[in-house]
Amino acid sequence: MAGIADRNPQQGTRKLPFPKGFLWGAATAAHQVEGDNVNNDWWAFEQRPGAIWHGDRSGPACDWWCNAEADFDRMAEMGHNTHRLSVEWSRIEPEEGTFDPAAIARYREMLTGLRRRGVEPMVTLFHFSSPSWLAHQGGWRNPAVVGYFRRFARHTVEQLGDLVKLWCTINEPNVYAAVGYLLGEHAPGAKNPRHCFQVLSHHLQAHAAAYRVIKAMDGSAHVGLVMNIIVFEPLDPGYRASVRAAKLADYAFHDLVFRAIGDGKLRFPLGLGLTRHGPLIDSVDFWGVNYYTRQRVSLQRQFLQPTPGAEVSDSGHSGPYGEIYPEGLYRVLKRVAALRPQGVPIYITENGLPDSDDDQRPRYLLTHLAQMQRAIAEGVDVRGYYHWSFTDNFEWAEGWALRFGLIALDEKTQVRTPRRSAQLYTDIIRANAITPGMVANYAPEVMSDIFP
Secondary structure, three states, rough: OOOOOOEEEEEEEEEOOOOOOEEEEEEOOOOHHHOOOOOHHHHHHHOOOOOOHHOOOOOOOHHHHHHHHHHHHHHHHHOOOOEEEEEHHHOOOOOOOEOOHHHHHHHHHHHHHHHHHEEOOOEEEEEEOOOOHHHHHOOHHOOHHHHHHHHHHHHHHHHHHHHHEEEEEOOOOHHHHHHHHHHOOOOOOOOOHOOOHHHHHHHHHHHHHHHHHHHHOOOOEEEEEEEOOEEEEEEOOOHHHHHHHHHHHHHHHHHHHHHHHOOEEEEEEOOOOOOEHHHHHOOEEEEEEOOEEEEEEOOOOOEEEOOOOEEOEEEEOEOOOOOOHHHHHHHHHHHHHOOOOOOOOOEEEEEOOOOOOOHHHHHHHHHHHHHHHHHHOOOOOOOEEEOOOOOOOHHHHHHOOOOOOEEEEOOOOOOOEEHHHHHHHHHHHOOOOOOOOHHHHOOHHHHHHHOO
């Protein structure tokens, strides 16, 4: 069953409704859209030969540092009532202990601009990029980073807190640690399992420190942690080693974090045995869920791969970005809803796919949102949805090759062209529902899946 369809007596058609007051928007990250972030570890990483696919650079990115407001106008025109963005640590604190009032002033302009347009900001404090001064001290491997991040969070909330009620402390600590310190594909480009888990431990401690600081400064603020959640399954369920490998991947990528938030224990290999860190306990007012794909785990062939024969999205430097698996979003939401602390709401803080010609995105949107509605109808408290992303942007190690945007961007000219899926998303937002007419117009091939 793809969703719970209500009948609209005025239209005489079924629809999949979403809760009143639901937040609809898109998500971005500072380094990927602002442009000319020259004082962080990612800018330095981009200069390494071979680090970025096709030798791309972020450069002016989407020109947000100078002209984000033009995209804010587009958001408002499309009906978005929220936007998730991040602040760039290296702009706010360009030198250790020195804060830049001009950077704060620019972020105040941006946040005020969103609010004037009726767009509620959700602000992420750390989304993958670190100041150069921190990188020179060992980055997130350095235990001192917990105190540094606490200080940064305090200053940022002091300066911007009157404009923000939804804070994300850290984006995808599991991805940051794994891809930057184990696989070596993101800054700093390390390949050391011990360092990977060391960084993840520091991320969790820094999250707890920031959470406690923000709540002490503004008890009405809602503070969450954002996790990328992948559905890991064995390629061959009958092969015991693959089943165990899938469970191990799930434990290392998800459960280490979830359990730490639940009981404050940093389990091996995050800590020696069961190291207790009290501030972690119940340190979320909401869970941010980033969901993109399912991965099959195999020990016989490539460790992670899509389900054989499944539809996949556009390819990056190492193959297809991911399998298109809408039911995975439903499964993930049900899983997160059962976590401790109980009753904590969920925001889908990222969901999307690279699709340069936009031939898959309408279907992806409809089927994934139908699965989200299915979870909501079964009692899962989902408060908002943020599509990744608003415009095409600099996609980290993939450079400009993968196109995730509702709005197509020519990064050389900064010309923007709305894709067809942008209009579909607008239609959904304005109706606060999925209707058969939308499905018939944009992706009739999934009509029987969404409205059986």
